[in-house]
Amino acid sequence: MRQRTVVVLIYSLFAFLCLPYGLAVAQTKPQSVAESPTSSFVLKNGDRVVFLGNSLFENDFQYGYLELALTTRWPDRDVTYRNLGWTGDNVFGVARGSITNPPTPYELLMEHLTKAKPTVVFLAYGGIEAQEGEAGLPAFKEGLTKLLDKIDQLGAKAILLSPIPILSADSAESLTKRNAMLERYAATIAKTATERSTPYIDIFKPIQEINRKGALTENGIHLNETGYYYLTTILEKGLGLPPRTEPVAITVSKATVEAAAPAKMLDSAANSASLKFTIHERYLPLPLPIEEFGRTIPGQIVKISGLKKGFYRLTADNSEVITASAKQWEEGVEIRQGPSFEQVHEVRQMILKKNELFFFQYRPMNTTYILGMRAHEQGRHVKGLEEQSILIKWLEGQIAVNRTPVSRVYQLTLLK
Structure with a gap:
């Protein structure tokens, strides 16, 4: 086990040292990010965010969308993220049980939560408990209350989420029945949030609603990559966070070229054959799913009117982004690739690697032999688990220096 841990550390470190140089060092000093005037949700320096719940959170280990979204929203602040989601879990931690007892599953849940030292806890339960029907509501309410009391004792702020719906089933009748019960549990969560003045x-x-336009799951229950993309945008909206991008509007006339914020012209001379400008990007873009089905949330829209007929290529820092006709630019072109997307992709990969290390650190496959009742046999490997914190901390540092948008020079050129 010790040898395997060292190999993982060396391999992961080597992989990251091979990242493109531009993403291996700090690029610019982070600028303060203004908060949305309508949002009361703010992450501060030193905050520790915990995602606690069932498979809704655990499965995001594959995609990293939730952490990536919050990380890029406050690029000037050092916030720690820990995903404690556990497939099949309920408010009593039943899925966390092992043949080692004590601790009991509930004690292990409390241990995981306490050790994470949270200041903000996103809580997602109810999906498993809803299988107990109406009879399970009182116990669910009791368990949820106890869990919220614990979060209060730790001095953290809880944010409650409803369960997600079942999106497909063997029959329409089964689908309707199961979702009706999930809504009953969601109502209980909402009522509890109101009683405790807790965000919901x-x-x-x-x-x-979104699923009516395409598939968000692979089995009707667990979200796929597209599902997590949309879940993330829903959470951002639910937290009152502003849109990630503002549309860019540039107008070319005979005498001048004018741009509205967030764009700024670098050459105001009227020359529709070549335009240079910058875009003030407050946040890195949220990377698009590999497979989509007609998104309802647009990315960065660039509108340029007054161009002569023809096709124009847009580059960012001399890297090609997209080519479109003058008519298309006038209607508005969505930017869906380029250096900013490459940058956020690298940040996302760092988050995924960091979370993978943490996953096997806090719940190693041979827990009983390392941490449990047979620790007398292999308990020495605890040190190997602890050593992974070094690489986790290093990755968090790399994320910190790469999560800030970089000022880029955009150029629109008429193709001959």
Whole structure:
């Protein structure tokens, strides 16, 4: 085990040292990010965000969307993220049990939560408990209350999420029945949030509505990459966060070229054959799913009117982004690739690697032999688990220096 841990550390370190140089060092000094005037949700320096719940959170280990979204929203602040999601879990931590007892599953849940030292806890339960029907509601309410009491004792702020709906089933009758019960549990969560003045975000109805336009899951229950993309945008909206991008509008006339914020012209002379400008990007873009089905949330839209007929290529820092006709530029072109997307892709990969290391650190496959009742046999490997914190911390540092948008020079050129 010790040898394997060292190999993983060396391999991961080597992989990251091979990242493109521009993403291996700090690029610019982070600028302060203004908060949305309508949002009361703010992450501060030193905050520790924990995602606690069932498979809704655990499965995001594959995609990293939730952490990436919050990380890039406050690029000037050092915030720690820990995903404690556990497939099949409920408010009593039942899925966390092992043949080692004590600790009991509930004690292990409390241990995981306490050790994470959270200041903000996103709580997602109810999906498993809803299988107990109406009879399970009182116990669920009791367990949820105890869990919220614990979060209060730790001095953290809880944000409650509803369960997500079942998106497909063996029959329409089964689908309707199961979702009706999930809504009953969601209502209990919402009522508890109101009673305790705790933030609550309904993700049930938005996910159900979006799914009518395409598939968000692979099995009707667990979200796929597209599903997590949309879940992330729903959470951002539920937290009151502003849109990630503002549309860019540039007008070319006979005498001048004018741009509205967030764009700024670098050459105001009227020359529709070549335009140079910058875009003030407050946040890195949220990377698009590999497979989409007609997104309802647009990316960065660039509109350029007054161009002569023809096709124009847009580059960013001399890297090609997209080519479109003058008519298309006038209608508005969505930017979906380029250096900013490459940068956020690298940040996302760092998050995924960091979370993978943490996953096997806090719940190693041979827990009983390392941490449990047979620790007398292999308990020496605890040190190997602890050593992974070094690389986790290093990755968090790399994320910190690469999560800030970089000022880029865009150029639109008429193709001959």
